[in-house]
Amino acid sequence: MIGEKTITDFIYREAELLDTMEWQTWLDLFHPEGRYWMPLEWQQQDPVLQPSLMYEDLLLLKVRVERLAGERTFSQKPKSRCHHLLQAPRIVTCDPAAGVFKARTAYIYTETRGDMLERYSGWASHELVQVGDALKIKLKRVDLVNFDAPFGNIQLFM
Amino acid sequence: MKRYGGNARAIAALVREAEVHRDVYVDPEIFELEMAHLFPNSWVYVGHASQLAKPGDFITANIGRQPVMASRHTDGSIHVFYNRCPHKGVKIASEPCGNTGKFFRCPYHAWSFKTDGSLLAIPLKKGYEGTGFGDTQANEGLSKVRNVVIYRDFIFARLSANGVSFEDYFGESLSTIDNMVDRSPEGKLAVQATPIRYMHTCNWKMLVENQTDTCHPMVAHESSAGTAVKVWKREQGDSTETPMAVQLYGPFMSPYEFYEQSGIRIWPNGHGHTGVANSIHSNYSDIPGYLDQMVAAYGEQRAHEILGEIRHNTVYFPNIMVKGAVQILRNFIPIAVDKTLVESWVYRLVGAPDKLYERALMYNRFINAPTSIVGHDDLEMYERAQEGLKSNGNQWVNLRRLYDGHEEQDVTAVINGTSERQMRNQFHAWAKFITMGMDKRIEAAE
Ligand code: FES
Ligand SMILES: [Fe+2]
Numbered sequence: 001m002i003g004e005k006t007i008t009d010f011i012y013r014e015a016e017l018l019d020t021m022e023w024q025t026w027l028d029l030f031h032p033e034g035r036y037w038m039p040l041e042w043q044q045q046d047p048v049l050q051p052s053l054m055y056e057d058l059l060l061l062k063v064r065v066e067r068l069a070g071e072r073t074f075s076q077k078p079k080s081r082c083h084h085l086l087q088a089p090r091i092v093t094c095d096p097a098a099g100v101f102k103a104r105t106a107y108i109y110t111e112t113r114g115d116m117l118e119r120y121s122g123w124a125s126h127e128l129v130q131v132g133d134a135l136k137i138k139l140k141r142v143d144l145v146n147f148d149a150p151f152g153n154i155q156l157f158m
Numbered sequence: 159m160k161r162y163g164g165n166a167r168a169i170a171a172l173v174r175e176a177e178v179h180r181d182v183y184v185d186p187e188i189f190e191l192e193m194a195h196l197f198p199n200s201w202v203y204v205g206h207a208s209q210l211a212k213p214g215d216f217i218t219a220n221i222g223r224q225p226v227m228a229s230r231h232t233d234g235s236i237h238v239f240y241n242r243c244p245h246k247g248v249k250i251a252s253e254p255c256g257n258t259g260k261f262f263r264c265p266y267h268a269w270s271f272k273t274d275g276s277l278l279a280i281p282l283k284k285g286y287e288g289t290g291f292g293d294t295q296a297n298e299g300l301s302k303v304r305n306v307v308i309y310r311d312f313i314f315a316r317l318s319a320n321g322v323s324f325e326d327y328f329g330e331s332l333s334t335i336d337n338m339v340d341r342s343p344e345g346k347l348a349v350q351a352t353p354i355r356y357m358h359t360c361n362w363k364m365l366v367e368n369q370t371d372t373c374h375p376m377v378a379h380e381s382s383a384g385t386a387v388k389v390w391k392r393e394q395g396d397s398t399e400t401p402m403a404v405q406l407y408g409p410f411m412s413p414y415e416f417y418e419q420s421g422i423r424i425w426p427n428g429h430g431h432t433g434v435a436n437s438i439h440s441n442y443s444d445i446p447g448y449l450d451q452m453v454a455a456y457g458e459q460r461a462h463e464i465l466g467e468i469r470h471n472t473v474y475f476p477n478i479m480v481k482g483a484v485q486i487l488r489n490f491i492p493i494a495v496d497k498t499l500v501e502s503w504v505y506r507l508v509g510a511p512d513k514l515y516e517r518a519l520m521y522n523r524f525i526n527a528p529t530s531i532v533g534h535d536d537l538e539m540y541e542r543a544q545e546g547l548k549s550n551g552n553q554w555v556n557l558r559r560l561y562d563g564h565e566e567q568d569v570t571a572v573i574n575g576t577s578e579r580q581m582r583n584q585f586h587a588w589a590k591f592i593t594m595g596m597d598k599r600i601e602a603a604e
Contacts, residue, residue, distance in 0.1 A: 038529060041352060048516050051351040051504065053529045055520075059393060060403055063386045067531055073381035075538035150355035150499050151528035153537055 002130055004091045007103050010135045011126060015084035015107075018157055023065040026157075030058055031129055031136035036157065038142050053147070053154075068155075075155065082156040083110040089126075101128040101135060109158045120158065121145045162187050166593040173589040175565070176558040176582060180547040183361040183555075189495035196476060196592040197222030198317035201327045203478045203489060204228050204238055206505070207311035208348040214257045214273055220491055221317055226303060227251050228313055231274040232260070238303040238315050239275045244296035254352075262300070275300035310339045311347060321594065322427070330570060331429035334472035338482035338505065340464045343455040347485070347505035351519065356500045356528045360540035362477060362492040363588075365500060368536060369471040369479045369488075370432050370580040372417035373559070375410045378539055382531035383410035402443075406521050409438035410532065417575045420470070426568035428587025430580035433470025434572050439483040440468045445513045455509075473580065475587045485518045488526060496544050502526035557581045 010029075017026040030036075037047050038054040047055040056064070067073050068080075085108040092102040102125070109120045127139040142158040162169050162185070169191065172179040181188055198221070205217045210230035218227045218241055225241040227250065241249050243264040250262050250271070261278050262271040270278040277299035280286065291297055305316040307324040312335055314324065339347055358365060368374070375383070386407035390400070400408070421434030433439070452461035472480045477490040485507060491499040504518045525532045547555075560577035567586050573579055 040354065049512060049519070051354060051519050052523055053354070053527050054523065057403075059389065059401070060386075062393070063382075063389045063407075064531060066389055067381050067385045070381045070385060072384075073535075074378070074542075075381075075534040148352065148355070150357040150501075152357050152359065153534050154529045155534055 002094070002096050002101065002135065004094050006135065007091060007094060007101050007126075007128065008089050010128065011089045011103060011105055011124075012086065014126075014137075015086055019083055021081070023068065027058070027061060027065060029135075029137050030061065031131065031138050032058060034058060034137045034139065036061055036140050036142075038144070038147075038158070040147055042147070064157075075153065078114050080111055080113040080155045082112070084158075085109075086124075092125075096130070099130050101130070102126065103128075107158070111154060111156055113153075113155070116152075118152065118154075120151075120154075122147075122158065124158065160187060162191055164596065166596045169593055169596075170589050173585045174554075176561040176578075177554040177556055178585050180553050180555060182585075182588070183363060183544065184495060184547050186495045189361075189492070191592060192492065193222040193224075195594065195596055196588065197224075197492075199321050199591045199594045200476045201307070201314045201316045201322075201324055202476070203474070203487070204306075204313040204315050206347065206349045206503075207236060207308060207313060208346075208505075209255055210236055212257065214259050215255070216251055216258055216262075216273075217255045218251050218253065221303075221315060222492060224317070225249060226315065229258070229262075229273045229275075231272070233274075235274070236306070236308055236313060237274050238306045238313065239300040240303065242301075243269060244277070244299060244301065245269050250300065271299045275302055310335055318595070327427055328429065328474070329425055329427070331425045331431075331472065331474060334431060334469055334480050334482050337464060337467045337469065338480060338485055340456075341452075341482065341485070342507040342509055343451040344509040345455075346508040348508050349503060350506050351504050353489075353501040353503045354522055354527045356502070356526060356530075356533060356537075358498040358500055358537055358540060359496055360498060360537070360544040361495060362490045362498040363584075364540045364543060365488075365490045365498060366473060366475075366477060366479070366584065367581045368540075369473050370422060370430060371578075372420075372422075372432055372576050373414070374539070375417075375438075376413065378535045379410045379532055382535050383407045387411055400443075402517060402520060403524070405442050406517075406524055407532075409441065412438060414576060419575065421572050421575045422577055422580050423570070423572045424580050424583045425570050427590075428475030428584045429473060430583055431469050431472035432575060432580075433468065434575070437468050437470035437483065439470065439481070442517070445511050445517075447511050448514060451510065473584065475584060476591070484521045485514075486522055486526070500526065557585070 014029055036056045040051045040053050044050050068076055087106040089103040089105040092104055093100050105124045107124055111118050122142055122144040125141040128135040129138050172182050202221045204219045205228055209217050213230050213232045216227055216229040226238055227241040228238045230236055241251055243250055248264055248266045269280050272278050303315045307314050390404045420436050422432050423434050424430040468483045479488045485505040487503045489501045493499055502522050504522050506515045524530055557578045560574055
């Protein structure tokens with residue numbers, strides 16, 4: 001039975017997989033129709049007809065992950081690393097009968113590469129669905145507090 | 159150590175026929191001179207009239223490093239001013255865009271200005287009686303940029319009082335903007351999306367040159383576009399339709415021969431474009447209903463003419479690039495000698511199906527965003543160049559590909575698409591516009 005703790009554990013586990021760069025296991029957390037969305041506007045409603053920084057399906061996420069390991073991926077020489085510092089997720093919906101599970105998690109995200117270190121703050125919104133006994137990501141939305149600022153390269157996942 | 163200021167000859171010597179000296183990318187003094195001379199002497203993009211739909215609407219921008227703003231006046235006309243209060247210099251507008259109502263009001267001492275920039279009121283005005291205020295520049299209100307041309311809703315300005323006229327400066331290169339606008343069945347574009355902003359730690363000219371560098375995609379983007387093609391081949395199963403995303407990435411991997419025959423066209427004053435015969439944008443799927451709309455609007459022949467012109471990147475010297483076929487404009491805004499802010503705008507084709515807008519927005523985030531894997535490939539190269547150029551072993555950047563020994567300058571020509579001639583064309587314009595009037599201005603100052 002999926003309860004609030006299952007959702008919270010799932011979110012911590014997801015961050016841990018990103019921090020330890022277990023990309024394939026991270027991809028496995030996604031539902032086949034899952035999306036990773038990084039809006040570019042305040043309280044954005046539409047990922048497609050409003051501009052986004054990222055709105056990617058599993059195919060595109062696989063491309064990213066495979067690229068990270070590519071022999072000729074020069075922007076990963078040296079490699080990037082990341083660190084997620086999460087606030088305790090706030091459960092928005094936990095409705096096993098309807099199969100709807102949503103949570104919102106404030107975070108500070110750090111991405112480093114070589115001597116560079118960049119820090120970002122925002123909120124992650126997870127929409128999860130139950131597949132068998134497990135949860136899968138239907139939508140992971142990351143809203144940066146300063147979505148409108150110009151950034152340098154963001155190569156990993158928040 | 160000042161070596162270049164006021165020395166037009168030393169500056170011109172940085173640009174050889176087919177080589178440029180690294181100081182054009184790394185020397186802070188050269189950057190200052192670009193800000194003082196090159197940008198004011200050039201016609202620079204300020205914004206799009208659709209961003210100023212109603213009276214009182216305003217936008218802010220930079221020409222070189224100078225803050226300017228444009229506004230829609232009560233009578234419908236558009237005005238461009240320097241964004242600084244005539245009193246003590248406070249910026250009048252601090253947001254990228256907005257509506258000021260009937261007038262601008264400086265937040266410091268409440269001087270107010272009509273939306274055409276003229277002085278409206280000053281609190282305690284009698285304190286200026288008999289002070290000679292009427293003879294000062296402040297009495298005129300916000301200082302106007304007088305050389306402004308709005309071409310098919312694209313607002314351009316030249317800060318220098320004297321220089322090349324808009325028509326002579328751009329000439330036939332305006333055909334790319336024409337084509338982009340004509341792609342709307344109503345002949346109209348609209349800015350509805352905030353731009354994607356991407357900070358680059360490199361000189362602004364590296365980005366401009368890269369727009370017509372056709373020998374890098376299959377190399378530098380093997381990691382992104384190449385991987386996209388590979389993953390799709392593996393994952394596609396029996397699906398016959400290539401997703402829009404793969405259609406956008408795939409052509410970056412086209413072989414040298416493709417770029418060779420697709421061609422480059424150069425124009426006078428440093429403008430030019432890739433993709434003359436065809437381009438990486440040529441093979442996108444048709445969007446249902448769009449051709450019918452275009453035929454209804456323009457007639458069969460004209461509609462096909464418009465949609466058959468599928469240029470790749472058009473560089474408008476000095477610092478924008480336009481993609482007519484996917485309705486994108488990239489603005490390479492110089493911040494410092496090694497820092498450039500790139501703002502990438504999408505225009506919606508008014509009256510066209512949503513799918514076209516969806517594709518343009520997708521292209522923009524795939525290629526031009528700080529989260530874009532193609533962007534990561536490119537920025538890595540610029541950063542390495544910015545570092546590498548500090549080396550004294552060789553102080554020249556080589557731009558000799560397909561140089562035939564006696565190139566005419568400021569001409570229109572169509573050439574092999576892997577030529578570096580458009581980069582040479584840009585640097586010829588660079589030397590011309592940075593030194594233009596330089597000696598005279600220095601005499602006047604002395
Ligand atoms: S600075 Fe603007 S009113 Fe004084
Ligand atoms: Fe590139």
